[in-house]
Amino acid sequence: MTVFDTETKIDQSRPLSMKALLTAVSIALGTGIFTVDTALSTETGVAVLYVVVILLLADAWEGKGVLWVSFVCGVLSSVSFVATFGIDAEFFNGLRLCAALASIGMTTILVRRHHRTRTMLMEARNQALGSERRYRSIFDQSLISLWEQDYSQLMHRVEMLRKLGVTDISRYSREHPGFVEHCASLITTKVVNQATVDLLDAGCPEELNGSLGRFIPTSSATFVAVIQALLDGKPRFEGISRMHGPGGHVCHALLAIRFPEVSEEYDRVVIAMVDISERESSLAEIRKLQSELAAASRFAAVGAMSASIAHELNQPIAAMLMSAQTCLRWLSGPSRDVLAAAGAAERAVTEARRAGEIVKATKARLTNQNLTPENIDIDVLIRDTLSLLQDDLLRGGVAVGIDSSGVSCPVRAIRVELQQVLINLIMNSVQSLRQSGTNGGRIRVRVLGTRDGGLSVRISDNGPGFDGAVEKRLFTPLVSTKPNGMGMGLVICRKTVESFGGTIRAHNSQSGGAVVEFTLPCVDVQGIEDAVA
Template identity: 40%
Template sequence: MRFARQDAGRHDFIFAGGALFVALAVFAVDTFTGIEGAIAVLYAIALLLAAEAVNRLGLILLTALFMVFSLASFFFTHAPDPDFATFLRLCVALAALAVTTALLLRNERARSALLRTNAALRESEERYRSIFDRTRVALWERDYSKLLDYITGLKSAGVTDMKAYVQDHPHVLGECVSKIEVVDANEAAVELLGSFTADVHGGVMHRIIPTDSCTFASLLQAIMDGATYFEDNAEVFNEAGERRLVLLGISFPTDPSAFNRVVVSMVDVTQREEARMALAEAQAELSRASKAATVGALSASLAHELNQPLGAITVNSQTLVRWLERDPPDIDAAKRSAERILRDSNRASDIFKSTRSMMLSTPKESETIDLERLITDTLTLMDHDLQRDRTEVEIIHKTKIPRFKAVRLEMQQVLINLISNAAQSMSASQSQKRLVTISLDSPGEADHILIAVRDTGDGLGDDAQQNLFKPFFTTKDNGMGIGLSICRSTIEARGGTLDGNNHPDGGAIFEIKLPKETANA
């Protein structure tokens, strides 16, 4: 830097000294010799020399000084009575100084603008190089000019679909790859694919791009179509010959002559794609496991729901046999047993149909239901079980319940589950009074109707209250733990709720709340 300043100072001194020498020489010749001519015009030479050493203000001051010299010489040599030719030469000299100064000032402005432009270009180039070199995205500058000329030639020959052309001429891909040259590569590019990717003289592109790359064929089509940007997932090879999955981005200039420096970016997405594929496999495995779990849950649900009608069929079959074995046979009693067998068989068939529609995700047929009639029919179905457990049922009608629009079998299964659980709870607790109370209420100010089933057993333990509706949780030795879970799902599907708690007066109470709009449907 110091030597540069010294060189600049020496340059200014030489030109300033030269300008002063020329000016003094012109003044001496113009003043002290008899040469007739526009000698003062030669001051322009001094201005040209001085322009290399002084700034704009200095140039203007020198011009004024040289004009003073010219006037001084004129008045000293031709005053007091100059002729016209002499006066004309003076005017020409002064005009030459003015024009020269104007041209030098304009040149200085242009030179300053050019210096500013060059400085801005250098700054821009430095910023670009800094970004190019330091960014963590793999970047290349590549020469696509030969490839552009080749594709332009194909287009001129009538080729419009590069993918189809490549399929018909497989060697074209390799030929196109060989026409791409590396101009520069940043550190991230070297880290991604290896040091050979920065070899600007090695012709390494054939080692990076697979010859069967569909992405490269799409890239050729983008160049043929005049696209300004191309982005796609691609497979490339690193220095060790390993395939890497990358997100490829290329910006193409609009000026064909600028294809000698095309910026190419790559982002390594190998781990992301591997994780995505692993996630897809895990989701497929989870789907298979979920289907298996669903089949298991449906099987458990089906076994649970069929237990009551099949048990009733068994008992009624035994009763039928006893009535027929009497002497004489009691035909009327046998007929009633057969009717109950038929009724329970139909109910088992309905359960199968309901389960099948659940598996097939087919909509279930709703019907208008009289809740009081439904409870009466349900108790009739459970008559044998209730008698066996010595359980009484009391129905309390607090208000009149409107009719329902629902699936009859579903609501019946919910009631059977709740009543059966209540009876079994009291039987297990050895309660002296085994009473199931079913309360029906539809408060006018509330937005729901209430169905409550209460027993007189020992109530729910802490563990039972926390896990009551979880699938496969049970407090019974031979229970499956799926009944209450099915009940809650059924009620919630109708927009209602099912909760279970201990009653303040003892025993457990389960409350069904259904929105009135469902009931009034």
Template identity: 35%
Template sequence: MAIGFHGLFATHEAEHHDLVFGGLSLLIGSAVFAVDMFTGIEGAVAVLYSIALLFAAQAANRKGLMALSAAFIALTLFAFFFGHGPDPDMQAFLRLVVALASLAVTTALLVRNDEAKAELLRMNSALRESETRYRSIFHGTRVALWERDYSRLRHHLVSLKARGISDIKLHARDNPEFIRDCIQMIEIVAANAAANDLLGATPDHPSNCAMAGYIPPDSAAITEVLQAIMDGASHLEHDAEVISENGETKSVLLSIGFPDDTSAFNRVVVSMVDVTQREEARKTLAEAQAELSRASKAATVGVLSASLAHELNQPLGAIVVNSQTLLRWLAKDPPDLEATRRSAERILRDGNRASEIIKNTRSMLSATPPEAEHIDLNALLSETLTLMEHDLQRERTAVEIIQEEEIPSVPGIKIEMQQVLINLISNAAHAIAAAAAKRRLVTITLKNEHDGEHVLISVRDTGNGLDLEAARKIFTPFFTTKKNGMGMGLSICRSAIEARGGTLEARNHPEGGALFEIRLPKEKADA
């Protein structure tokens, strides 16, 4: 009712305004006509019609003004010919021209002013509609929005830049109170309901009172905001943290669009999207992935335990044999000290190998990966074949090494690389035994790749080769062609090689048998 009464009152007031100015216009026009018609004044009395037009402009529209101006022109002409007859003198005619020109110019100016006023009203109306829509979006959206006044802060930062200060982080480090002072310069013009909800503000204490209590002084985001303002950036997006009323720290995505017009810094729109749950989920996922990785490593070690025991049996068995041999050499009269020394060296070698196997197994469960070494492939292959000598003799399998050029060292973990070679050579020997091949030969080839950056190690057997399913799934975990196999060996071998930047591939050799190829990056000159 109050709104309706106010609108009705405004309508009556406008009607009263039009009646007053319209009446004054007609009254003045009538008076001017009477004076021009019935008096003998020789001046350009009709010029005074312009006053009537000025009053009429307050009440009439453009068409009304033009109609009234035409009426005044007609009255002026009528009075002129009525008073001076068909043959007026030159002075009277000039006064008529002046009066008509005055009416025409006044009418033209008033019409133009009316058009400008109408355009201004349209612009104001469009501006009000735009402001209404903006306010509706501002207050209705569920995105936290603020209008902040950065004008004082910008002026402060511009003055600092004029003094030669360009690095906000460096300046803040040297001036501990700088960030806090800058935050105090930020004034909040308005905030929507979502902004209050984000910060846990209440109607008694809305979030547009001050921003200082909600921004941590050590926030990296506020430093980026200050730097962006100083550099004249047009937009900024940054992860940030805010402190709610209850002291809870929330993660938000901050977005600010800075205006091109520096005078518009008094109303800068700032948005924040609460991503706390997303960040917590991401952190939880990262922790779960790390835990899963450790569990996977532990599972891998469990699967490899049988193979590990076998590998340890080799150096431990060798230590026992060499110890017995050493005792026999010492029991001689006189003792054979040279043979004793050789046995002791072999005991030391096998003991170090057992220690390396255990150390590598522990590193697989550790969060810190072992450091890479410089691996001499020739020495590694020779040591590996020495360790596998008993197994190869049992399988009645010979090993042939083909190397036509010098092979540089490669980066990696020696014990891992040795386990890969043992696995591939052992698989080749088993494949030959399963095929009951007449020619029991494992061929190992070492050569430099054509690209000059990789070394190729190939292991070929004389077995039956890979069938279609095996060729497709050979590196798939838990896939095996052995009756008692677990299907983890080749999968782990490929993972170990790929972790060092290499590749492990399998295919059938054109002349028969399976062929496994390892490509490893060479040692860099500046490594």
């Protein structure tokens, strides 16, 4: 919109009767000034009075109308001068004409500038009113809860605290009971939208106006954080607030405040809230379910641990029973062999000690006691383990071969646990060979060095291998390759090996049979590098 168009609209909006009256009065005044200026040959500047005519018609004839009025007044002043003094007038009389024309011109310029200024002010006012209408429309129709509040008194209180050197509002509120309630009473709600009325289950918007202290808890940590943000001079604040409605309705809302940049604007702060009551309720339900799940997990862990203990103790107990029966057989037979009976009794004692070590290690795990690892010679441990399993190997008709490949380096582990890994893996092969009825069953235990400074123990057999459906799930709890298996042996082996920084894997060999291999880091890395090289 141009200035002229605006001025024309303003001009058209004026009452025609007033415009006509001003025009008539101005014409009469201009005629009188012209008559007096022409008839009286005076040296006074009567033509200057045309300025009054321009001022009278300034509001009636805005825009180009003022220019025409000024032009007519200038012409009348010039005609009167020529009629009175002639063309060859004296110099001082010409100066009076110039002064009159200058006054008419300056008045015209000032009137035009006044028109433009007034037009700009009107446009600015209209834009402000339009912005206010748009803001109010958005405010009222928004589905988000919006509050317009006066923070000026609270900001004044915060400035006082800043001058006193207060930096921690939380500590200050603990030292001064009632501080939070007082600050909440300093905030006044001016306007709220319908979404806020629905949020707090109020009857009407006016019911929520007034002090904010009626709607926030007396121990609101969020409100303390808001005051802290004001004290720190932060531009905005976000948090979760709990609000109390007039009728006792309680809701949780996500709060967002944008603080003004200048202190004079704190009398109109807009706060936005989004209802998250359902989310908070869902989170509470999730926390409850998580608690129940944790309890169930503990029960499951106890069950798994019980299954682990039963699995681990099954072999030494069976070995003790077998050794005891052998001892009795040697002592009760027709030809008593005391030495053989003593050997069986010693094996029973050894198995009993191993069972005790297993129980001790399991108890330490349950009570979070740290067992002390030691440097272990894997070759010695393998031979000791095969000595314990001698009877099982003989009954199964299984031959075991050991190949250390010249590698000799200690590993860091807990002896009883690492030995139990070897027992589990070797006995798995023995039982697989026995169940498949393989004649000439063979198990090969091979010790190899790895290029990353580790020691690999590979246990392979010439049995049927792993079933295809089970091979990928071997280390899953309760998954077993044996008809009466518990499915915990390989799981325990993996957990034990990984606790010592190693890895374990199992697969079928291309030449037939199963292969289980675990790797542990060496204590003497230089020794293993020399062996691999």
